[in-house]
Amino acid sequence: MIDQPAPLATSPFNTSSPARLPKFRCRNVQAYYGKTRVLHGIDVDIPDQSVTALIGPSGCGKSTFLRVFNRMNDTIPNARVTGHVEMDGIDIYSDQIDPTVLRARVGMVFQKPNPFPKSIYDNVAYGPRIHGLADYAGELDDIVEHSLRRAALWDEVKDRLGEPGTSLSNGQQQRLVIARAIAIRPEVILMDEPASSLDPIATARLEQLIDELKQNYCILIVTHSMAQAARVSEHTGFFYQGALVEYGETNQIFTNPVDQRTQDYITGRTG
Amino acid sequence: MPMLLGGVYLFLIVMAFVFARTLAIMRFYVPGLGAETRPHSVPNFHAYFAAWTAGFFMLLMLALYRLFFAAVGSVTIPLILMALITALTCLMSFKLTQREFKARDYVEGFVQFALFLCSGVVILITFGIILSLLFESLRFFEKIPLTDFLTGLEWSPQIPIREDQIGEAGSFGVVPVLLGTGLITVFAMLIAVPIGLFIAIYLSEYAGRRRRRVIKPVIEILAGIPSVVYGFFALLTIGPMVQTGMAALGFDITAQSVVAVSIVMGVMIIPYISSLSDDVMSGVPQILRDGSYALGATPSETVKKIILPAAFPGLMAASLLGVSRALGETMIVALAASKAANLTFNPFEAVTTVTVQIVTLLTGDQELDSAKTLAAYALGLILFILTLLLNIIAISIVRGYNAKFHR
Structure with a gap:
């Protein structure tokens, strides 16, 4: 279902070039945990092949919003998402969408590196095996190598693919899970504070990787570090108490914010 | 005073x-x-x-x-x-x-010091029990050679009627007794391990909080039923049921069959395995589950490829704990299994177990140093060594796994 051509791309009313089309369109997105509303009607368009940063104080709903895009909120008991979310013009919350198929197109990297207790090879091969991506003998090897190269980890691990993924350093583990996400050829990569457990050197390496990946992927990154948001992203959204207070080009948000709350947050007066 | x-x-x-x-x-x-x-x-x-x-x-x-x-x-x-x-x-x-x-x-x-003393007392008691088992067993082996005991294929401890009765030392070959114990244990585990494991998978990965809150206590009630109740259930209900069932198929079997005893014992062990396995699987970090779901895996793929391998050592330990419970279980077999040793692999025949023999040897008036009484110590020692070995195996599995994946 999700593999249909995006209707909006062929719409006669749409005059802009396909590349400029937003990857995601969110209209009035609300999220609830039980009876508590944690997202209060978010309207935003997320561009493709660029990095969009979501910033805001703890508990503002930015991580919940990130998990809207791969329907990971479905796995939390009592969590509910309403409103309209389109990916390439298709409603990803429609009944016809299988969340497991959606998640194969929208990869995710978590706050803490979470390699599976398996070998480095098996970690990367996990997704391709599940989705049956390797057609001929040796293709799985190629996918693993390509993904590890793409995640800038190949040279460090090529001689020890059989060792457990957990034996790598924190920074390497985070690049391993990025390779694992890339291996299923997603279009989008969601990153939930990916650098929060990394030291400055590993963080710099990760940011460099994000910069390379945005050529091919739509990347959304939740971060607590405003410097990081400023460095890696083209667009930034500022969340405050479950609302998207301000969204725009990163440059503008950090130099000339419109909303007073954004101004207070980026100058360190709140949050 | x-x-x-x-x-x-x-x-x-x-x-x-x-x-x-x-x-x-x-x-x-x-x-x-x-x-x-x-x-x-x-x-x-x-x-x-x-x-x-x-x-x-x-x-x-x-x-x-x-x-x-x-x-x-x-x-x-x-x-x-x-x-x-x-x-x-x-x-x-x-x-x-x-x-x-x-x-x-x-x-x-x-x-x-006082706290240390308490743990010291337990250690002393343990050693005391082991030593007494060992020395009484040695006295037994003075009367019956160890090799005869371990390799003998016939078990019929003879009951002396008068003190001066001579001859007929009885035969103390432990093989049929151990075989019976093993047979009942294997069939009990064939029931308890899969069912216990599936219950645990359901509870930890599928059942919502509300269902879990109902199901878990109910299963734990099963663990609270006294084993003597299971025993007469096996004796009076399941045994005859299996017998009539097999009779309908044209087989004439005894009501004390291994199958009947094992079914009841398996049911008794289910809650131990399900409860422990549930704890182990719930202990697998949530971020591993999230990682698997985020790659588009279904719940059953996640269980099969992530949860079960990650929880494997704990599951193994839970199963081995179940095995040692089955080996040491006494009441069910004392009531529902045979008292006579029978060398067989057929699960529809009646066999006896180590625990049943200990009970039989020691009930009633006994002479303290007859071969018959001392044989109970030797059987106890064997049971102890078996359970100890199981524990050592379980620990080494867990260690080996931890060394590989959790450093």
Whole structure:
């Protein structure tokens, strides 16, 4: 279902070039945990092949919003998402969408590196095996190598693919899970504070990787570090108490914010 | 008499406590003295120190007195000695209760010592039991050679009717007994492990919080049923049921068949395995689950490829614990299995188990050093060694796995 051509791309009313089309369109997105509303009607368009940063104080709903895009909120008991979310013009919350198929197109990297207790090879091969991506003998090897190269980890691990993924350093583990996400050829990569457990050197390496990946992927990154948001992203959204207070080009948000709350947050007066 | 001694003992401890506490308060809290003269330990610690000292030495004295002068049997002498020790303690307390005395540190030491003593007692008891098993077994092996015991294919401990009866030493070949135990255990585990594991998977990965809250306690009720109830259930219901079922198929089998006993024993073990496995699987970090779901895996793929491998050592330990329960289970087999040894692999025949034989050997009036009675120790020793081996295997599996993936 999700593999249909995006209707909006062929719409006669749409005059802009396909590349400029937003990857995601969110209209009035609300999220609830039980009876508590944690997202209060978010309207935003997320561009493709660029990095969009979501910033805001703890508990503002930015991580919940990130998990809207791969329907990971479905796995939390009592969590509910309403409103309209389109990916390439298709409603990803429609009944016809299988969340497991959606998640194969929208990869995710978590706050803490979470390699599976398996070998480095098996970690990367996990997704391709599940989705049956390797057609001929040796293709799985190629996918693993390509993904590890793409995640800038190949040279460090090529001689020890059989060792457990957990034996790598924190920074390497985070690049391993990025390779694992890339291996299923997603279009989008969601990153939930990916650098929060990394030291400055590993963080710099990760940011460099994000910069390379945005050529091919739509990347959304939740971060607590405003410097990081400023460095890696083209667009930034500022969340405050479950609302998207301000969204725009990163440059503008950090130099000339419109909303007073954004101004207070980026100058360190709140949050 | 012990009541009197115990009462006096407690009373004297309280006396020492009150004495030291009063003394400390009187000495330390003189009106007009400033904060710089504050004592190292507050009065209560001086009191505890005195109480511990008195209590310890009185106990030591009582033990020594019983050991060396048990024949005297007097109560007056211990009472006098106890009073004397208390008096000495008070005297010591009179000297020691000073601002600089580190009563608090000593009390800490006492507490540590007392806690250590408790674990030490358990270790001693364990060794005592093992040694007694070992020595009584050795006496048995003086009468019946170890090789005959371990390789003999016939088990029929003969019951002496008169003391002077000669001949007929009985045969003590343990093989059919062990085989019976093994057969029942294997079939019980064939029921308990899969069902227990599936329950645990359902509870930890699929059942919502609400269903889990209902199902888990119900399963744990199963664990609370006394095994003797399972026993007569096996004897009166399942045994005859299997028998009539097989009769309908044209087979004539006994009501004490391995299958019947194993079904009931398996059901008894299910809650142990499901409960432990559920704990183990719930303990697998949530971020591993999230990682798998985020890659587009379904719940069953996640269970199969992530949860079960990650929880494997714990699941293995849970199963081996189930096995040792099955090996040592007594009531079900005592009621529902055969008393006569039978060398067979057929699950529709009746067999006996190690525990059943121990019960049979020791019920009724027995001579303490007949081969028949001593055989119970040898059987107990074998059971103990088997369970010990299982535990060692379980631990080494867990260790080997941890060394590989959790560093």
